[in-house]
Amino acid sequence: MLIGVPKEIKNHEYRIGLTPAGVKELVSHGHKVLVEHDGGLAIGFDNEQYLGAGAEIVASAEEIFKRADMIIKVKEPQPAECRQLRPGQLLFTYLHLAPDPEQTRLLLESGATAIAYETVTSDGAGLPLLAPMSEVAGRMAIQAGAHNLEKAQGGNGMLLGGVPGVEPAKVLVIGGGVVGINAARMAMGLGADVTILDKSLDRLKELDMHFGGRLKTIYSTADAIERHALEADVVVGAVLIPGAAAPKLISRELVSRMKKGAVMVDVAIDQGGCFETSRATTHQDPTYVVDGVVHYCVANMPGGVARTSTMALTNATLPYALKLANLGVEAALDRDPHLRNGLNVHAGMITCEAVAEALDYDYVEPMTALGRTALQQSA
Ligand SMILES: NC(=O)C1=CN([C@@H]2O[C@H](COP(=O)(O)OP(=O)(O)OC[C@H]3O[C@@H](n4cnc5c(N)ncnc54)[C@H](O)[C@@H]3O)[C@@H](O)[C@H]2O)C=CC1
Ligand SMILES: CC(=O)C(=O)O
Ligand SMILES: [Mg+2]
Numbered sequence: 001m002l003i004g005v006p007k008e009i010k011n012h013e014y015r016i017g018l019t020p021a022g023v024k025e026l027v028s029h030g031h032k033v034l035v036e037h038d039g040g041l042a043i044g045f046d047n048e049q050y051l052g053a054g055a056e057i058v059a060s061a062e063e064i065f066k067r068a069d070m071i072i073k074v075k076e077p078q079p080a081e082c083r084q085l086r087p088g089q090l091l092f093t094y095l096h097l098a099p100d101p102e103q104t105r106l107l108l109e110s111g112a113t114a115i116a117y118e119t120v121t122s123d124g125a126g127l128p129l130l131a132p133m134s135e136v137a138g139r140m141a142i143q144a145g146a147h148n149l150e151k152a153q154g155g156n157g158m159l160l161g162g163v164p165g166v167e168p169a170k171v172l173v174i175g176g177g178v179v180g181i182n183a184a185r186m187a188m189g190l191g192a193d194v195t196i197l198d199k200s201l202d203r204l205k206e207l208d209m210h211f212g213g214r215l216k217t218i219y220s221t222a223d224a225i226e227r228h229a230l231e232a233d234v235v236v237g238a239v240l241i242p243g244a245a246a247p248k249l250i251s252r253e254l255v256s257r258m259k260k261g262a263v264m265v266d267v268a269i270d271q272g273g274c275f276e277t278s279r280a281t282t283h284q285d286p287t288y289v290v291d292g293v294v295h296y297c298v299a300n301m302p303g304g305v306a307r308t309s310t311m312a313l314t315n316a317t318l319p320y321a322l323k324l325a326n327l328g329v330e331a332a333l334d335r336d337p338h339l340r341n342g343l344n345v346h347a348g349m350i351t352c353e354a355v356a357e358a359l360d361y362d363y364v365e366p367m368t369a370l371g372r373t374a375l376q377q378s379a
Helices: 020-028 047-052 061-067 101-111 131-148 176-191 203-214 223-229 252-257 265-272 301-326 329-335 353-359 374-378
Strands: 002-005 033-037 056-058 070-072 088-094 111-114 168-173 193-198 218-219 234-236 263-266 289-290 293-296 343-346
Touching: 002 061, 020 033, 020 047, 033 061, 033 218, 047 056, 056 061, 056 223, 070 301, 070 353, 088 203, 101 343, 101 353, 111 265, 131 176, 131 263, 131 265, 131 293, 131 301, 168 176, 168 223, 168 329, 176 193, 176 203, 176 234, 176 265, 193 203, 193 223, 234 265, 263 265, 301 329
Parallel strands: 002 033, 002 070, 033 056, 070 088, 088 111, 168 193, 168 234, 193 218, 234 263, 263 293
Antiparallel strands: 111 343, 289 293
């Protein structure tokens, strides 16, 4: 298969879809990989390393979109990228369509097939292609929280871990999944007073078994959120309902009653955000203040540590990219129901139920969209 890896064009996004090691693996299986000139240069992967791995270096993204059968990216395609996609071409990347009607419309119009990393599932409960970036973002959320508590950033002047004789900051993590557990671990490591909320009792039991009494686990209700948010110095929004827009768990009114100089880090912003006052920000201008509360809502947090993130992402995506390239898109989707859960758009149809529901489109079941008959589906 002819695979294309364009340079990312989102604000301060230095990740790239494949490392040189990932390219080498695909080439060793007989595939051809096009990489955009200087696509990984900013994070120390130069053209020579990609050439050494067997890639062809291509001068422009346009040429990649024109030639490749499968485009491997990191971030959701920007409008200029969507317009270059064509029927029969596969896009394999993060999409986050539920809060993004424009991207959804452009992908539908392109006629292309789009598999979203964030809705691919696995035999366990998790989301294997979202997990590596959630690990990164969860850990970064505490760095962002600690930094923005500083007075010069608008914070209340608390040191996350306190010092002997002075109490630490209170950190509230809403959602105890991959982001949440990584945020809690970092915050506890720095000596903060940490509380985590989740709707899943099983998840809270696991967290309790893992961290013992050092972590307070609380069942997530509107009442619990209100009580703990009013006491918090840092709140991390880390909830997810796969594919769907994030539920708004902290209202504007509640923000107005929170401590002045508290910091809210809304990691769930890529699914629309879980605080009513959240709006997406960039690494260039990451924060804004509402009612004295600092908001950090960067939608591509892992892009800030792009070298670590690129390596972690390729580790996770490579087996799926190999499967798609070795079998071809349709056979790979036929055989692997988890990969099929990643199919969000195919030939002008929405094939992810949560996205269809969020944006009011008709939902077409993936096997039906792929043209499989009832007999083929039951075989
Ligand atoms: N901004 C960024 O750069 C990044 C954002 N993310 C986003 O972070 C979010 C979280 O991702 P993961 O941790 O991987 O998801 P996950 O599926 O591992 O965990 C989500 C958790 O939220 C819980 N939850 C759902 N509704 C809840 C509620 N009302 N109250 C409390 N808990 C609730 C679930 O039970 C689950 O344990 C996603 O929206 C993801 O896309 C992930 C990576 C980077
Ligand atoms: C998950 C995601 O959106 C990111 O890593 O940017
Ligand atoms: Mg994102």
